[in-house]
Structures are given as structure tokens and as C-alpha cells.
Amino acid sequence: MNTAAQGGGAANLFMMLIFAGLFIFILMSGHSQKKREQQRQAKITALQKGDQVILQGGIIGSVVGFKDHTLEVKIAEGVKITVLKSSILDTISNGSNQKGGAN
Numbered sequence: 001m002n003t004a005a006q007g008g009g010a011a012n013l014f015m016m017l018i019f020a021g022l023f024i025f026i027l028m029s030g031h032s033q034k035k036r037e038q039q040r041q042a043k044i045t046a047l048q049k050g051d052q053v054i055l056q057g058g059i060i061g062s063v064v065g066f067k068d069h070t071l072e073v074k075i076a077e078g079v080k081i082t083v084l085k086s087s088i089l090d091t092i093s094n095g096s097n098q099k100g101g102a103n
Helices: 002-045
Strands: 052-055 060-066 070-076 079-084 088-092
Touching: 002 088, 052 070, 060 079
Parallel strands: none
Antiparallel strands: 052 060, 052 088, 060 070, 070 079
16 A cells, blocks of 8 residues: 555646646746737837828738827728827837838
């Protein structure tokens, strides 16, 4: 009976190691997600008129106006939309060329 008890202890140790590894993985992935969100918020805060932004849904436009929680974005000649700042996925720097843009 002594060997059966030792086998159960090894299984418990193995399960504890798996849970500890999973816990560490969750902590690390949460940290990297928080860091990415802070970088995105910094980009949004630094926006200026004329900067190009990528909105949810893949819409690309230029910032033409600001309000507290919204932006006015020009998406085509004569077409401006008001969007929440939280709907901005990324920014496009003015110096870089877009890949896959219309010819």
C-alpha cells in the first residue's frame, strides 16, 4: 500500500506544476496585453489633424477634428464621419507608404 500512496503524491505534484505553469502563462499574457493597450492609448492621445487612422471595420481616414471622446474623420472627399476614439485600431504615419493601397 505504501507504493500506491507514493504514486498519488507524484500525480498531485504534477498537477500542481501544471497549474503553476498555467497561472504564470496567464499573468504574462495579461501583462503584454496591457502594454499593447497603453501603447495604443498613447498613439491616440498624440493624434493631430491630418494624421491617418485605421478604424474598426478597416476604414482608413484622416483626422479633421477633435472632441472629448470622439474624432471627426474624413474618409472620402466631402465625407466626414464622427467616431469614438475607442474605435481607432491603429495610426498610419504620414511618412510611410501604405501597402496594398488602391492604384
